[in-house]
Amino acid sequence: xxxxxxxxxxxxxxxxxxxxxxxxxxxxxxxxxxxxxxxxxxxxxxxxxxxxxxxxxxxxxxxxxxxxxxxxxxxxxxxxxxxxxxxxxxxxxxxxxxxxxxxxxxxxxxxxxxxxxxxxxxxxxxxxxxxxxxxxxxxxxxxxxxxxxxxxxxxxxxxx
Amino acid sequence: xxxxxxxxxxxxxxxxxxxxxxxxxxxxxxxxxxxxxxxxxxxxxxxxxxxxxxxxxxxxxxxxxxxxxxxxxxxxxxxxxxxxxxxxxxxxxxxxxxxxxxxxxxxxxxxxxxxxxxxxxxxxxxxxxxxxxxxxxxxxxxxxxxxxxxxxxxxxxxxxxxxxxxxxxxxxxxxxxxxxxxxxxxxxxxxxxxxxxxxxxxxxxxxxxxxxxxxxxxxxxxxxxxxxxxxxxxxxxxxxxxxxxxxxxxxxxxxxxxxxxxxxxxxxxxxxxxxxxxxxxxxxxxxxxxxxxxxxxxxxxxxxxxxxxxxxxxxxxxxxxxxxxxxxxxxxxxxxxxxxxxxxxxx
Numbered sequence: 001x002x003x004x005x006x007x008x009x010x011x012x013x014x015x016x017x018x019x020x021x022x023x024x025x026x027x028x029x030x031x032x033x034x035x036x037x038x039x040x041x042x043x044x045x046x047x048x049x050x051x052x053x054x055x056x057x058x059x060x061x062x063x064x065x066x067x068x069x070x071x072x073x074x075x076x077x078x079x080x081x082x083x084x085x086x087x088x089x090x091x092x093x094x095x096x097x098x099x100x101x102x103x104x105x106x107x108x109x110x111x112x113x114x115x116x117x118x119x120x121x122x123x124x125x126x127x128x129x130x131x132x133x134x135x136x137x138x139x140x141x142x143x144x145x146x147x148x149x150x151x152x153x154x155x156x157x158x159x160x
Numbered sequence: 161x162x163x164x165x166x167x168x169x170x171x172x173x174x175x176x177x178x179x180x181x182x183x184x185x186x187x188x189x190x191x192x193x194x195x196x197x198x199x200x201x202x203x204x205x206x207x208x209x210x211x212x213x214x215x216x217x218x219x220x221x222x223x224x225x226x227x228x229x230x231x232x233x234x235x236x237x238x239x240x241x242x243x244x245x246x247x248x249x250x251x252x253x254x255x256x257x258x259x260x261x262x263x264x265x266x267x268x269x270x271x272x273x274x275x276x277x278x279x280x281x282x283x284x285x286x287x288x289x290x291x292x293x294x295x296x297x298x299x300x301x302x303x304x305x306x307x308x309x310x311x312x313x314x315x316x317x318x319x320x321x322x323x324x325x326x327x328x329x330x331x332x333x334x335x336x337x338x339x340x341x342x343x344x345x346x347x348x349x350x351x352x353x354x355x356x357x358x359x360x361x362x363x364x365x366x367x368x369x370x371x372x373x374x375x376x377x378x379x380x381x382x383x384x385x386x387x388x389x390x391x392x393x394x395x396x397x398x399x400x401x402x403x404x405x406x407x408x409x410x411x412x413x414x415x416x417x418x419x420x421x422x423x424x425x426x427x428x429x430x431x432x433x434x435x436x437x438x439x440x441x442x443x444x445x446x447x448x449x450x451x452x453x454x455x456x457x458x459x460x461x462x463x464x465x466x467x468x469x470x471x472x473x474x475x476x477x478x479x480x481x482x483x484x485x486x487x488x489x490x491x492x493x494x495x496x497x498x499x500x501x502x503x504x505x506x507x
Contacts (some may be wrong), residue, residue: 043335046353048346057350062503064354117350121357128213 017042020070020116023089028144029066032136040133041126046117056107056115063096063103065119072113078105085110097123097141173500177493197321204233204322205329206364207371212330226330230323237319244394251392351503359495363488373451374401377443381414384439388432390418391425400443406483407471415440462491 021038024030030038047070050056057063059078067074068091076084076092083105086092092107097120127134188195208229215225337356344352382397390396400414418436426432462470470490474482 043338046338046342046349048342048349050346054346056346062351062354064350064357119350119353121353128210129216131217 016070020045020047020068023068023070024116024118026089027068027091028147029091029094029137029140031140031143033133037130037133040130041118041122044118044122044125046119048115048117050109050113050115052109052111054109056109057093057103058106059104060102062100063093064121065117066094066097067092067107068116068118070114070116073110074113074115075108075110076105077108094141094144096120098145169501169504170497172504173497176500176504177497180496194317194321194325197318197325200318200322201325201329203367203371204326205333206367208326208330209364210368222331226327229330230327233326234323237323248395248398251395254392348503351499354503355496355499358499359492362491362495366488366491370405373447374404376451377401377404377447380446381439381443384442385418385436388435388439390432390436391421396421400440404447406480407467407487409483411440411444414443462487462494466490 017039021035021042024038025033025035046065050072056067056074069086069088071088074086074090074092075082076086084092093103095101095104097118123134123137126137191198212222212225212229215228216222220228341349341352341356378397378401380397381400382393385393385396396418399417403413403416404410406413415436418439419433422429422432422436467487467490470486471483474486474489476482478485
């Protein structure tokens with residue numbers, strides 16, 4: 001019979017990884033990818049813990065990755081205006097996956113939260129190792145950015 | 161005063177940079193018993209990285225790829241030990257004899273020069289010069305090199321540890337890297353990854369380029385030496401490739417061993433000396449017209465003046481090792497300080 005201590009230790013980590021995979025797969029960024037593809041990407045995913053009120057990044061910071069909210073809540077704001085309130089399963093900062101430009105808004109932890117980063121250099125590395133998956137991911141990023149652009153245009157038209 | 165100084169982004173960047181240099185030096189000091197095998201394994205990992213990616217792209221797991229590549233390395237090492245190493249050792253012994261012969265030849269020439277100078281009323285202290293020549297010769301002591309206790313200990317450590325470390329580097333490097341970089345505070349985590357990727361992309365490109373460049377140089381010159389009937393062509397070619405990693409001085413140093421052989425064995429055969437120069441020139445032409453534009457170009461974007469200054473300063477501080485490390489160290493410093501300045505400006 002296996003020791004419950006060890007079983008729990010391993011299964012907790014594994015089940016958390018599976019939850020992260022499920023959350024990524026539910027986003028439009030990972031559309032068309034399966035669990036096996038996602039599992040192969042997990043060693044490159046950076047999981048970090050932020051405390052309530054901690055700045056995740058500021059407008060103008062150099063950003064190199066998209067961030068998934070694994071647990072907790074994150075506030076996105078610019079010029080002291082609240083732009084979005086994100087909770088588990090949401091993602092932000094995908095612009096940084098495409099280019100070297102500075103972050104366009106502030107991100108602050110609204111509660112204690114766990115975030116998962118997927119970084120641009122890892123996407124480039126994926127292009128060398130699994131070009132098909134990388135191509136699908138790049139297409140998804142383009143679609144996501146196009147959707148955001150369309151929504152921004154609609155908002156601008158409504159305001160105008 | 162201090163707080164005002166720390167407000168400047170350049171001084172903050174330099175402070176962090178020097179703290180990094182200090183920490184790395186301390187780490188190198190701690191790791192010094194395994195520093196050589198670790199450095200060799202890292203070099204092999206970098207050179208084999210494109211091949212690892214190719215295998216993974218074809219459906220191999222990282223563990224399978226690392227096992228295959230380590231096995232391939234071991235086979236290559238066995239072939240090298242069985243075929244090329246004995247040849248190199250006998251060549252080295254021959255080179256030692258040539259140097260001894262050259263030193264006696266120079267002593268005779270010195271006596272002639274003394275007589276010639278005395279005709280003009282100038283007196284040379286030939287004893288001192290001769291003493292200097294004999295103390296410098298033989299420059300390559302093969303007995304010491306191959307039978308010294310330290311050499312055997314170092315070699316056996318390298319032979320045992322390198323395949324072991326290389327296997328784990330190929331298999332686990334991404335997760336090891338993530339664990340180390342995850343130790344950084346949240347605020348600097350993205351900046352650290354950005355600088356890490358910029359520095360390693362340039363360094364890895366430079367190292368792979370340098371490896372290909374010197375292998376081509378060694379092969380071209382060894383073929384040339386072999387075709388024109390020079391003794392020990394493999395050793396001479398290998399030395400051209402090895403010296404080639406020293407910026408600017410490489411070609412001159414690469415010419416030294418064949419010139420020594422010609423001067424000691426056939427001192428009047430100037431044609432053979434011209435051939436030796438020609439072989440080196442051809443090797444460097446192949447390098448400059450084929451290898452550099454296709455492999456090296458754009459890998460390291462450094463101003464030539466900065467390269468020369470770096471080579472002189474590092475050479476002065478750390479000798480030949482410093483000259484070899486001058487370019488990668490300068491590239492790293494430039495990227496780290498530049499990256500820190502950009503990143504810290506926003507914070």
